[in-house]
Amino acid sequence: MDSTSLMKTFKGERVPRITMATFKQQQVEDFYEIGEELGSGQFAIVKQCCERSSGRDFAAKFIKKRQSNASRRGVLREEIEREVNILQQIHHPNIVTLHDVFENKTDVVLILELVSGGELFDFLAQKESLSEEEATQFIKQILEGLQYLHVKNIAHFDLKPENIMLLDKNAPVPRIKLIDFGLAHKIAEGVEFKNIFGTPEFVAPEIVNYEPLGLEADMWLSGASPFLGETKQDTLGNISAMNYEFDDEFFGHTSELAKNFIRQLLEKDTKYVIDLLTYS
Known part of the structure; x- marks a missing residue:
């Protein structure tokens, strides 16, 4: 896939x-x-x-x-x-x-x-880690872009660090740009849409399980994947089974508020996923 x-x-x-x-x-x-x-x-x-x-x-x-x-x-x-x-x-x-x-x-x-600041993926790799404040500034911009799309009933369906670019990486707070709408779809009310697509470690459970898709799939992941396995099958199995944890090595200094936000994003039941049209 x-x-x-x-x-x-x-x-x-x-x-x-x-x-x-x-x-x-x-x-x-x-x-x-x-x-x-x-x-x-x-x-x-x-x-x-x-x-x-x-x-x-x-x-x-x-x-x-x-x-x-x-x-x-x-x-x-x-x-x-x-x-x-x-x-x-x-x-x-x-x-x-x-x-x-x-x-x-x-x-x-x-x-x-022309978005010349490079991928968020490369920016993160160079910095090795972000403070919670820095991460919040990036997440806020990503969510504002997604909220705009979702108001128009557009789902991106391929949100991953490689598709999140920086306009100018040297700016004090680099501006985020969402790119690559090759998998994007307009979600029509009353029309069931199913698809198997995307990048394995970033796809939502409903894609893995071939279930009806909606805007909620965009809320699944936009940063480092906690589900990556040794093989593609392991990765998809981890997503379907919701196998993840907050390892102290990476989350020891992360606030409970931030962890709770991540839990709400990594919600398997789409009825309980954060709705950008109502969440603030």
Whole structure:
């Protein structure tokens, strides 16, 4: 199981139609000077680019399109359209902004806000540990971004340190930016949605158990996973069985208030998971 969707089921009277995204059938190179590679994934490469008309810097995400239904290489165009449609609805200081979209025979190119401060994952690795106050500042920004999404009934479904970026890592309090909406879905009332997807150590129990999904899945994990096992099967088993503890080595100086907040996030029964629309 990886970040590619493996299985999807909708049950209900009707699935709301989404307005089709507009992809410019023009050469992205005519409008942007493409620079160095910033990162890559299974079917996408992100490069720095500069808008020729304004001189502004952006990030160009080249997504490889699947060329046939028989192929397993590339991303289905309908999945790219879903990502673009969601990004076009989003305007929040803690979420990456979509600027433009281009398409050619092999790729769809998303022109995105350039977030140059690196991944929260790398920032944490360099610092080795955060104080509770520092962690609170990051969590607050992540939750504000999520609250904005959830008001719009959008679930991210792939919230992990690699998808949480810093606008400027040298700022006194770096601004958080949520990125990568490749697995994001708009949750429709009365329509059951199930899927097996995501990154194993960060998926919620309802994903592991192939149960109906909602906004609650985003509240599961956004930092270091306490469920990581020696194998993928061990990890998924730990999640399903809720095997975790507050080891004194890592939580000896953590307040009970913070531990209680973590317990509320790591709640297997979705009825009791923190609701960002009512929690303060």
